[in-house]
Amino acid sequence: MPRPSDPLARTKLLAAAEAEFVEHGLDGSKVEQIAKRAGMSKGAFYLHFAGKAQLFRELVEGFVARLAALTDASLHRYEAHDACSAEELIDRWVSEDVAVFEFIWQNRGLIRRLLEGGSGARFRYLVDEFLERFSSKSRHVLQQGVLRGIFREDLDFDLAASFIAGAYDRLARDIVRQSTRPDLRPLLEDVQRLVLFGLASAQLRESASPRPSGAEPAPPSGVRAPRPLPDDPVSVLASQLRSPLQGRSRGLR
Amino acid sequence: MPRPSDPLARTKLLAAAEAEFVEHGLDGSKVEQIAKRAGMSKGAFYLHFAGKAQLFRELVEGFVARLAALTDASLHRYEAHDACSAEELIDRWVSEDVAVFEFIWQNRGLIRRLLEGGSGARFRYLVDEFLERFSSKSRHVLQQGVLRGIFREDLDFDLAASFIAGAYDRLARDIVRQSTRPDLRPLLEDVQRLVLFGLASAQLRESASPRPSGAEPAPPSGVRAPRPLPDDPVSVLASQLRSPLQGRSRGLR
């Protein structure tokens, strides 16, 4: 085997691709530019990857796998924290969140591009898979939390899990676009408290009926929402991932 | 002026462009295909628009303006509902939300593409401008609500406004991807209650310290939210849109 190939070539290309992807997005990244950035020629690129598509698939799959491992472990620990005061519990949860968002901040460039899903959203399925996994884990945390008296009993688990995933999603989308590093801990603590305790004043909470999220046996009489659109046009690309909005566990009031 | 031009040409092209955009995204939409769909030739396209970019700018700007008008009016009415029971208030708010999300559902294809921001996010600035406006309006609603005792007094307005905008954003992102029409009213009511009252059980809420969101009851001296919005400037091109994560009104933790 004369002329051994550069053993770092693949790695260098992946790193260069990540940088280009962050700067220019998927369609904006040119094979020639990636190769140049990695210190080699376009021709060499094709010695290490079958094409642009394969390179990016590898890049994104690897990253999402790392992120999934991190959040899986974190949510697992979320459940493990127990037998302590409310304040202590919140503090530990916030610590978990800080670790996750630290990672997000470190990789904000890539994550921003992935969340955009730009250029035909070719990696949407990976992001969706991840979110679905996260949502499912969250649902489990919620169920455990209800058993332990942490969360209210009348939660619609699907909706609440989506609500949580949504809060993370939103936070990630914001953080990822910051230009200077936000102070994560106080931010995450505030969000944690907003999610747990809501916006309402005690007064409003007490004067509202005791049906905070979901059911109530369904009013016998009137039909609300009189089927305003029997069914809708279009609805082309399906992507029918199990969303909390479909098949909600509670009926339609 | 012999041979008068088709007076509907521009409209037909815009409609065709919207359809193509929804199906294929920005880069995926071809001028030739748009023209064909509008029932004319590529050449005719260039008689009505200076180019692809102008067409899409017009399309998106028009749509965002319509959406902004709708949400502006809705948030305005949000504030106007007063002097009624908590249940009634929530019911009215939900009705407002239903109207907005009805519109979102009707235009889900376009909105999905806009939220993706795909293809270099060329319209990001418009979406950002809209969100900034929305967030700012929400902040106002929150401030009014606190004065009226609806929301807790210790809210960090910037964070809470972002929290609200985030909840809508998340919901929109979900709804826009549904394949069948979700039953909006019960869904939005549940979300409303989640946002207002949070996830926590009464037990957890009571055992937690009385600092739910942000800081202590505000030292009497301090100015809260240093000029949250006496009146907000136009905030033209949104690059540096005022994010709740930067310059938070309360200090750290």
Next chain:
DNA sequence: GGGGTTGGTGACCCGCGGGTCACTTATCCG
């Protein structure tokens, strides 16, 4: 109807960028 004017057509131009390949270069082996 015929000439003048403007709307409309589609073959063509051309830059861009993914992918190829004949050729060059580095390295190993004898």
Next chain:
DNA sequence: CGGATAAGTGACCCGCGGGTCACCAACCCC
């Protein structure tokens, strides 16, 4: 050292799609 072999190079190929323009068609006016 020299030949064999595989890594690496970059000029080139080619399809794609935005944009153009010589030409044709519809319409108004006289």
